[in-house]
Amino acid sequence: MMIKGKVWKFKDNIDTDVIIPARYLNTSDPKELALHCMEDYDSEFVKKINQGDIIVAGRNFGCGSSREHAPIALKVAGVSCIIAKSFARIFFRNAINIGLPIFESEEIADQSSEGDFLEVDTVKGIIKNINKDRAYKLNPLPAFIQNIISLGGLREYVKEEVRRRNR
């Protein structure tokens, strides 16, 4: 998959309470969750981002709760990809499971600025910063995880596995 989008920069330790505050977790409707994405960090964020934009963040993005509502809210709000120095473990799993591409890169986090345009080849792991005229090659994800992504997320993997077991 090829993704092209504008960069929104975030600091270290962006937690899931900031991504989607718990006061909105009395629903699991993705559209409603998306309306409040990052609200306590920047109340205008949802209005400002365009479909396909990319978050570039510091360390430990998505720390805190296991709420899958966090990557769902980001994805539905328009975020197409997240690149961070590191991700909290559960957020990483959740993003992969719902099919939101995420990559770890210290370099990209350090070298890109808000407003830069990035081009991401999610299969090859090649990321280009158009404004800075730089290209980065990231380590491919483990084969098992690539398989989940190529099936379209963990849900499709489970469907296939259930079918196999029922045969």
Added chain:
Amino acid sequence: MGKTIVEKILSAHTDTNNLRIGDIIKARVDFAFANDITAPIAIKYFKESGAKEVFNKKRVGLIPDHFAPNKDIKSAEQCKLLREFAQEYEIENYFEIGKMGIEHALLPEKGLVLPGDVVVGADSHTDTSGALGAFAIGVGSTDLAAIMALGEAWLKVSPTIKFIYSGKLNKWVSGKDLILYTISKIGVDGANYKVMEFSGEVIKRLSMDNRFTMCNMAIEAGAKTGIIEPDETTLEYLKGRAKRPFQIYKSDTDAHYEKIIEIDVSKIEPQVAFPHLPENAKPIGEAKGIKIDQSIIGSCTNGRIEDLRIAAEILKGQQVHSEVRLIIIPATQDVYLQALREGLIDIFIFSGAAVSTPTCGPCLGGYMGILAKGERAISTTNRNFVGRMGHPESEVYLASPAVAAASAILGRIASPEEVKQG
């Protein structure tokens, strides 16, 4: 070379031979659960998967604890989804209000999660059950749906950091202070993707309730889980509770650890974690005098009977400060009943505290104690992120039940000694 407790548990739950750090394995799950926030999405995906039943009706738990008793209509709808799903799929461990407790306190108490288990919960504080010597990890809803359907989870074999605690604990220093101190030393991502194994003479002498508190907050250092080797204290706790046979695993003396961190506890004072990260823990001396509007004693971190006993010891014969709301939330019905029998609830109510039925409520800013703009709380809960307990401009300071109780009396963050010396 020897193996760690986690490597042994995972080896016993997978068909992969000779596990190595970094391997991705499929692990059989002994117990899986979700709450009223995470279950609705998991239920939806489970139904979509085509699975006709859950992998084991006795090994799935559904616990409406976050916004239950239902805080509003939307929450009521979410809880209803759990109830109906439990009925339709004959899930035995659905806990209705009146039997419900905060999941991570309830499941060990009911003997549903046991040493040697692989426990997977759709809640980040699932690591709490690591205190029993189980491998207990938090996941999201899609993962949980997969486990309910297949009875297994994909996992990466993580390295372990061993923490060895030695020395004599100071008065009023609890498991909460040890874990806050530890997180302050390694940072909120200091154990990201790794297991924290808590050990040493101090841990051996620590009660189960304090061990649960420590493992509960391993996630606040980014850890995959926290774990403590089962010992006499664990076995004593399990007597009359364990619902099925279990297996004890211990780390070999020559097991490989990514790192070993030794901590001398004799230097540790009661800790207070300042906003807005759990790693901002400082000794109580540096927090004294900060005015508070609210004090919360409860949650999956500190809502167990020992926590309430310590709070009662400090509150006995005292009055909550006129400008403070003290809210005490026993974590389970059994804890509540025990506190009632021991006269603790009397002490709380005479002191001017509000006592609630079990719920996660205020910990995550759900209800039952939301903060207004500019308000400040001291809390025995586990997170102090921006807006965690209410308004984005409110503040949460994390501490032990002793500090939260003393602070409620004095109207400012206070050491228990200030109250007990009268």
